[in-house]
Amino acid sequence: MDGSAAEVLAALDSGVALLDPAGRITVWNPWLARASRIAEPDAIGRTLTDLFADGVAEALLEAVQSATAYGLASVLSQQLHRRPLPLWRGRGPKGEAMEQSILVRPLRGAAHSSGPDGCLIQINDVTTAVRRERHLRDSESALRLRNRAVEASSQGIIIVDATHDDLPILYANPAFTAITGWEAAEVQGRHPRFLHGTDVGQSGPSDIRQAVSESREGIAVLRNFRKDGTPFWNELLVAPVTDSKGRVTHYVGIQRDITARKEAEAERDTALAEVRAANERLSREKTFISTVLETVDALVVVLDRRGVIVSINRAGQLVTGRPEDALVGTRLGDLIPDPKASPFFRLDQGGGTYGALTTQISVPGTEPRWVRWSLTPLSEANGPASFLICTGVDVTERRRAESLLKAEREILELVARAESRDVILENLCLTIEVQMPGCRAAVLLLDDAGKTLHPAAAPNVPPQIRSLMAGVPIGAGGACCARAAFLAQPVYSTQDTPPCWSTPVSTSSSTVLGTVTVLPAELREPQPHERDVMERAARLVAVAVERHRAEERVRYLALYDPLTGLANRTLLGDRLDSAISHARRHHVSAALLFIDLDGFKAINDTHGHNAGDEVLATIGRRLSGCIRDCDTAARIGGDEFVVLLSEIAYPGDAEQVANKVLDAVRRPVSWNELDLSVGASIGIALYPDDADTADTLLTRADDAMYTVKQSGKGAVRRSTSLVQI
Amino acid sequence: MTDRFFTDVQRDALTEMMNLGVGRAASAFSKLVGDEVLLSVPEVSLTTVSDAVAQFTGGESAAFAGVMESFDGFIDGTAALLFPGERSLELVRAVIGEDMPAEEISELEEETLAEIGNIILNNCLATVANALRKRIHTSLPETYRATGESMFPFLADVPADENGVPVTPMLMLVQIDFSLRERDIRGFLAFLIDLKSTEAFRNAIDEYLSELGV
Numbered sequence: 001m002d003g004s005a006a007e008v009l010a011a012l013d014s015g016v017a018l019l020d021p022a023g024r025i026t027v028w029n030p031w032l033a034r035a036s037r038i039a040e041p042d043a044i045g046r047t048l049t050d051l052f053a054d055g056v057a058e059a060l061l062e063a064v065q066s067a068t069a070y071g072l073a074s075v076l077s078q079q080l081h082r083r084p085l086p087l088w089r090g091r092g093p094k095g096e097a098m099e100q101s102i103l104v105r106p107l108r109g110a111a112h113s114s115g116p117d118g119c120l121i122q123i124n125d126v127t128t129a130v131r132r133e134r135h136l137r138d139s140e141s142a143l144r145l146r147n148r149a150v151e152a153s154s155q156g157i158i159i160v161d162a163t164h165d166d167l168p169i170l171y172a173n174p175a176f177t178a179i180t181g182w183e184a185a186e187v188q189g190r191h192p193r194f195l196h197g198t199d200v201g202q203s204g205p206s207d208i209r210q211a212v213s214e215s216r217e218g219i220a221v222l223r224n225f226r227k228d229g230t231p232f233w234n235e236l237l238v239a240p241v242t243d244s245k246g247r248v249t250h251y252v253g254i255q256r257d258i259t260a261r262k263e264a265e266a267e268r269d270t271a272l273a274e275v276r277a278a279n280e281r282l283s284r285e286k287t288f289i290s291t292v293l294e295t296v297d298a299l300v301v302v303l304d305r306r307g308v309i310v311s312i313n314r315a316g317q318l319v320t321g322r323p324e325d326a327l328v329g330t331r332l333g334d335l336i337p338d339p340k341a342s343p344f345f346r347l348d349q350g351g352g353t354y355g356a357l358t359t360q361i362s363v364p365g366t367e368p369r370w371v372r373w374s375l376t377p378l379s380e381a382n383g384p385a386s387f388l389i390c391t392g393v394d395v396t397e398r399r400r401a402e403s404l405l406k407a408e409r410e411i412l413e414l415v416a417r418a419e420s421r422d423v424i425l426e427n428l429c430l431t432i433e434v435q436m437p438g439c440r441a442a443v444l445l446l447d448d449a450g451k452t453l454h455p456a457a458a459p460n461v462p463p464q465i466r467s468l469m470a471g472v473p474i475g476a477g478g479a480c481c482a483r484a485a486f487l488a489q490p491v492y493s494t495q496d497t498p499p500c501w502s503t504p505v506s507t508s509s510s511t512v513l514g515t516v517t518v519l520p521a522e523l524r525e526p527q528p529h530e531r532d533v534m535e536r537a538a539r540l541v542a543v544a545v546e547r548h549r550a551e552e553r554v555r556y557l558a559l560y561d562p563l564t565g566l567a568n569r570t571l572l573g574d575r576l577d578s579a580i581s582h583a584r585r586h587h588v589s590a591a592l593l594f595i596d597l598d599g600f601k602a603i604n605d606t607h608g609h610n611a612g613d614e615v616l617a618t619i620g621r622r623l624s625g626c627i628r629d630c631d632t633a634a635r636i637g638g639d640e641f642v643v644l645l646s647e648i649a650y651p652g653d654a655e656q657v658a659n660k661v662l663d664a665v666r667r668p669v670s671w672n673e674l675d676l677s678v679g680a681s682i683g684i685a686l687y688p689d690d691a692d693t694a695d696t697l698l699t700r701a702d703d704a705m706y707t708v709k710q711s712g713k714g715a716v717r718r719s720t721s722l723v724q725i
Numbered sequence: 726m727t728d729r730f731f732t733d734v735q736r737d738a739l740t741e742m743m744n745l746g747v748g749r750a751a752s753a754f755s756k757l758v759g760d761e762v763l764l765s766v767p768e769v770s771l772t773t774v775s776d777a778v779a780q781f782t783g784g785e786s787a788a789f790a791g792v793m794e795s796f797d798g799f800i801d802g803t804a805a806l807l808f809p810g811e812r813s814l815e816l817v818r819a820v821i822g823e824d825m826p827a828e829e830i831s832e833l834e835e836e837t838l839a840e841i842g843n844i845i846l847n848n849c850l851a852t853v854a855n856a857l858r859k860r861i862h863t864s865l866p867e868t869y870r871a872t873g874e875s876m877f878p879f880l881a882d883v884p885a886d887e888n889g890v891p892v893t894p895m896l897m898l899v900q901i902d903f904s905l906r907e908r909d910i911r912g913f914l915a916f917l918i919d920l921k922s923t924e925a926f927r928n929a930i931d932e933y934l935s936e937l938g939v
Contacts (some may be wrong), residue, residue: 070855071848072863074847074865075836108862133832
């Protein structure tokens with residue numbers, strides 16, 4: 001090898017070795033010596049196997065063989081062989097293992113010779129290239145991965161140039177095309193706002209602008225338009241991309257077509273709102289109807305075909321006195337005492353067609369109520385009636401009021417017909433007992449002194465109780481009726497035995513006349529309607545008693561002298577007739593005393609009529625005191641009196657009475673601190689001795705009195721004989 | 726059937742030798758990649774460059790890439806491995822076991838492609854030379870890329886005769902199917918043999934056949 005060839009070999013940046021046909025090294029350039037750490041002198045004359053033993057790749061040995069034996073050139077590429085020889089990069093004992101690419105070339109001895117050739121091995125250090133490629137490949141594959149992700153994404157992705165005012169689109173992925181219908185080529189270079197179509201003024205874009213101006217991601221939901229003009233809801237996320245100096249170079253827009261979601265949401269919201277509205281409407285109506293049903297006074301009962309209660313409102317529960325759960329499932333007919341009424345409430349027995357009827361409803365623990373029903377069959381969808389709506393009105397009070405009114409009218413008719421007081425009061429008691437079943441009624445009246453009560457009517461009160469009622473003194477601490485009369489207010493006692501309710505009977509001028517007293521069957525407070533009945537009865541009693549008293553008064557005025565309380569001429573006539581009849585029947589005598597006052601006119605003239613009236617009233621009382629109960633004293637004129645002695649044993653008895661009367665008349669009468677004195681002239685006529693008729697008896701007595709007057713007054717004289725005092 | 730270059734018998738012998746060479750290449754490959762590589766030769770045809778150009782440009786893919794090396798010895802010429810489109814890169818990736826889509830071939834990959842072509846072409850040429858007991862030299866492989874029309878002229882300077890008419894060299898086209906790592910890649914081996922070598926080639930084959938007693 002000449003010098004220049006050696007210089008070339010030394011200068012080469014690759015390893016060069018020459019091998020003779022036997023594979024022995026003849027040239028080992030400095031690059032190779034450096035990389036193999038085997039100096040040229042140590043390499044020359046030896047084979048590769050000598051130098052590297054197992055370190056040499058078989059492929060290299062084969063390539064050498066191919067070259068030397070067959071003249072074939074070979075390439076040992078780095079990728080398939082990596083390091084066919086143990087070579088090192090850099091200096092130092094070891095350094096970095098060298099990635100190699102080896103060329104093996106036959107060296108022809110003589111042209112077209114068929115003998116073995118030598119060969120040249122050229123080794124290139126491709127470590128750097130490997131590293132570069134690996135790095136390139138890594139970044140490329142990362143990029144490819146990213147690109148693939150972008151391409152494969154189901155979200156539309158566009159990249160715009162942020163450095164340009166028009167924000168031109170640089171890239172759009174296939175999903176963008178799928179969503180918008182715009183091909184990437186069609187949108188490149190355009191401002192992304194074209195997607196907004198004519199729909200300007202959405203707040204979304206400004207939200208995003210605000211976000212990206214602060215270098216953060218912005219997200220907004222926009223109404224965009226596809227290429228075919230149809231709108232879609234675009235959930236757009238815009239992320240700024242910055243370079244290494246922090247400047248925004250691109251915006252990446254990631255769009256998602258949420259139209260389906262929005263529509264589903266909108267549909268769901270609409271559906272929800274409709275359901276809610278319907279529910280509210282329904283609930284309002286239901287509430288309204290149920291409020292109405294629960295607040296109306298009318299009973300509303302829904303029955304099924306068999307008359308079984310399906311529902312009953314509050315009024316129904318109140319009237320029947322039973323809670324709903326005790327009623328639902330039972331037959332309404334079972335609550336009605338009249339068994340004939342039951343079929344009217346059963347559709348399956350032809351009921352529900354009569355429209356209206358009135359029945360009683362039994363109520364536990366108290367008397368039945370009267371209900372007036374309206375029946376309406378209810379059918380669903382034109383089918384046969386499946387329910388019967390029974391609307392009822394509680395007419396109990398009305399019926400009571402009507403019957404009470406009727407009873408009152410009857411009582412008042414009795415009063416008007418001047419029926420006797422006791423008959424009226426008995427009728428009243430019976431009426432009370434009709435109105436208040438189970439109770440017994442009595443009317444107690446105060447005596448004339450107003451101190452004690454006495455039963456005036458008590459037709460159904462047991463005798464022993466009736467006797468307890470007789471003579472009860474009124475007072476705050478007494479029996480029920482005594483208290484009511486004393487306090488002039490109703491007393492409903494539940495402590496008395498038997499229990500007793502009393503309502504005072506008061507006149508129009510608030511004078512208590514007595515009580516209406518009711519004995520209930522059991523210990524309880526009276527119901528309002530019962531109190532009402534008693535109060536009305538008490539008013540009727542007052543009317544009847546007052547009416548009775550007025551009649552008594554009229555009768556009194558007709559038969560008695562109001563000034564003296566003595567019988568008048570009419571009554572005297574009656575009594576005289578009776579006395580004569582009696583005397584005639586029993587063959588006894590009767591006497592008539594004709595009394596005329598002496599000096600009375602002087603008193604009247606001197607002291608006035610009041611003094612005269614007082615004298616007359618006093619003398620009247622004194623006359624009454626002089627005779628027996630069976631006798632009659634009467635005033636028949638201004639100062640004329642008559643005394644009828646209905647039965648006398650002896651004629652002298654009449655004279656005895658006449659003298660007693662004379663004495664009584666003569667006793668002075670006190671009047672305004674004056675003693676007024678009158679006398680009397682008395683004529684006597686006897687039946688049957690002096691006369692046998694009333695008229696003649698009176699005439700004879702009058703005549704006898706006149707004789708006394710004529711003969712000096714102040715004496716008694718019998719018509720047949722004159723008795724001188 | 727006798728074509729303008731070879732008799733049937735000659736062509737059969739050639740086909741057999743190609744199959745043998747490709748078989749050796751396959752075994753060398755399998756050893757190299759540590760995985761089974763199957764190579765098969767369904768068809769060997771002898772044609773002219775102009776006919777081949779017409780055939781290839783009429784096909785779907787106009788671009789070809791491959792590896793070529795020249796040879797000299799008892800025959801002179803150029804041997805090439807051809808792939809349509811990006812199949813060459815795909816083959817490289819399959820050989821080195823990378824699963825990446827074909828894009829651009831890198832420097833190292835080009836070298837690998839060269840080695841792959843080198844192995845196949847060397848084996849084929851060596852097998853033929855061996856069989857015919859002739860000696861042949863090969864050059865280092867080079868990768869190249871060409872469109873259909875310029876493909877074959879690129880491989881060799883097509884000479885002209887005394888009258889300036891292009892002398893059409895003989896072209897032996899061998900279809901070759903690669904099957905490795907679940908991939909099937911079809912390529913071609915093209916042996917462009919100088920016209921002046923044709924006679925020597927034919928003689929060598931005849932010698933070979935007569936030795937076999939055919």
